[in-house]
Amino acid sequence: MVGKQKWLTDQEQATWRSLMLATMLLEEALDRQLQRDAGIPHAYYAILVALSEASERALRMTELADRMHYSQSRLTHAMTSLERAGLVSRHRCPTDGRGQVATITETGMKLLRPIAAGHVAEVRRTVFDHLTTEQVAQLGDICNTLLVTLDPSHE
Amino acid sequence: MVGKQKWLTDQEQATWRSLMLATMLLEEALDRQLQRDAGIPHAYYAILVALSEASERALRMTELADRMHYSQSRLTHAMTSLERAGLVSRHRCPTDGRGQVATITETGMKLLRPIAAGHVAEVRRTVFDHLTTEQVAQLGDICNTLLVTLDPSHE
DNA sequence: TGCCTTTACTTGAACTCTCAAGTGGATTTG
């Protein structure tokens, strides 16, 4: 047996198990909903949202990767896939020959708008419908606390 | 722009972003630590732990998949990989010709013991070191609340 | 100006996970 010696308290153990299971199932639920309704995974949906919210709907690849906390490689692969689907496009950066500027296409925007409603509904259904305002605040505080360690660049 | 109309309150939006980022970075941190120190992903580590905690260190594949909330297919692929690494083994179930009984090998146990300490240290470092007892309780409550919807089989 | 390093991204292979289809042993049922 592993875990006979207690490195975590009983309460911490229980919370940990619940947290791991809840986050796993939550990600799966979000992925399934978006895959079903939009044909793209949650991670790709997030890229479309980020681009749609950017000024000019355009961002340098590195800037986009930084904002999403994705690796360059992950972003490149994702963009390649989204580009094939016609949802985004890339073109050489005029001021830096190495760079690429990513944009969401009209097709991408047309996909995004109706999809967003379904996504938010899923977020409500799985999370916010069941939490009190106080719990939302607590959860936010807890996550922000963890982000200090998890994301040193976090302000 | 998407999201001009508010489907979530500002507080919910903020909490949602923090939650998504924190859970993503947390999973990555756990994966990286285990990949580095044990050469296996977090999802595989969890299988080893589950087997090590089972009576006789053995479980039917379906029972194991259910406990982990993994699909049969996911578990089969994972077991194939872990088996190749010599950490687990499978053998026909004596009472049901269709079934397989999964076990963790001595090699698997020998890997697990020292690894567990490092894993718990990472869990502490990223999570519990930064939360008050009250926050741990809050987080546990919140996750259990969400699990009612996310995992209907959850008691 | 010409090297040398950094920066911005891309590529490819290996790995994990999902989804759909397949295999073959139990179970039911007419």
Add this chain to the structure above:
DNA sequence: CAAATCCACTTGAGAGTTCAAGTAAAGGCA
């Protein structure tokens, strides 16, 4: 008791991610 169905798993293809290595432009700096 044979045929149909169900159940426990496996398989294979496709997609997304990571990691290491590669390309090519930018920015020192001597």
